[in-house]
Amino acid sequence: MRPALIAVDLDGTLLADDKSIPPTNQAAVDRAAELGIPFVIATGRPPRWLGAIDGLRGAYRLVVACNGAAIYDLPANTLVWQARMDPEVVLAAIEALRAAIPGITFGVENSFDFGCEAGSPIEQFEDWGAWSGPIAEIVATCQPIVKVLGFHKDFKSDELIQLAKPVIGDSMSLTHASMGEPFGLLELTAAGVSKATGLAQVCAGLGIPASQVAAFGDMPNDLAMLGWAGMPFIMEHSHPDVLASGFPSAGANSSGGVGATVLELLA
Numbered sequence: 001m002r003p004a005l006i007a008v009d010l011d012g013t014l015l016a017d018d019k020s021i022p023p024t025n026q027a028a029v030d031r032a033a034e035l036g037i038p039f040v041i042a043t044g045r046p047p048r049w050l051g052a053i054d055g056l057r058g059a060y061r062l063v064v065a066c067n068g069a070a071i072y073d074l075p076a077n078t079l080v081w082q083a084r085m086d087p088e089v090v091l092a093a094i095e096a097l098r099a100a101i102p103g104i105t106f107g108v109e110n111s112f113d114f115g116c117e118a119g120s121p122i123e124q125f126e127d128w129g130a131w132s133g134p135i136a137e138i139v140a141t142c143q144p145i146v147k148v149l150g151f152h153k154d155f156k157s158d159e160l161i162q163l164a165k166p167v168i169g170d171s172m173s174l175t176h177a178s179m180g181e182p183f184g185l186l187e188l189t190a191a192g193v194s195k196a197t198g199l200a201q202v203c204a205g206l207g208i209p210a211s212q213v214a215a216f217g218d219m220p221n222d223l224a225m226l227g228w229a230g231m232p233f234i235m236e237h238s239h240p241d242v243l244a245s246g247f248p249s250a251g252a253n254s255s256g257g258v259g260a261t262v263l264e265l266l267a
Helices: 010-014 023-035 047-053 087-100 135-141 157-168 195-206 220-228 257-265
Strands: 005-008 039-041 062-065 070-073 078-082 105-109 114-116 147-152 172-175 184-190 213-217 231-234
Touching: 005 010, 005 195, 005 257, 010 047, 010 213, 023 039, 023 257, 039 062, 047 062, 047 070, 062 195, 070 195, 087 105, 087 135, 087 147, 087 157, 105 135, 114 135, 147 157, 157 172, 157 184, 172 220, 195 213, 195 220, 213 220, 213 257, 220 231, 231 257
Parallel strands: 005 039, 005 213, 213 231
Antiparallel strands: 062 070, 070 078, 105 114, 105 147, 147 184, 172 184
């Protein structure tokens, strides 16, 4: 069945390893646009980090960003919706995680700005964010909060998630999308928020049911979206938890696996 909407993760999925867009993927977006089928970007990236798709033609104007915590109108440079996190809940979670995982540091995202504690490993990247300082000041300043990041120099992301799960419980959504970084990373959004809930909002506005959505992803933060969509596909190099889902493979990201699969679906 030809999908009525296509939802695609960015890093490790639509983007090649060098962050370029393979020609086959652009051809698939072009074909979807010709047929009037929305091609939706669904990413963990915040709007301020969407420069990777500056050259992408034909994608649907609404982007599901911040793991579903924000819906962003790309051409209008406007937030359409965001799942705000209660600052008191954020500070309580940070305090509990710090007690359970010594050495963890935190950052706070409000879609367009980011701040983190001084000494966080994210600071090694030139485009990491806006400022560093005490976390209480950042939480008070970086409003409205849509995502909290936790970093650890001594644990990989999977290890960090397992340590955080019993602390967070159902109070927030906990996930990650990192395997290659030299530090562990966890991502927190408001309870119940995921790429699936963000994408469901976009689809509801278009009158498209989940059964008619094709979705592509490779990391744990994609699992909720893949489980929600009627036509899920994963990348051949996906995180072990994603591979364990048993969803069909779209091949490799760097060779345009998403594009090749989409073109087959749209034939």
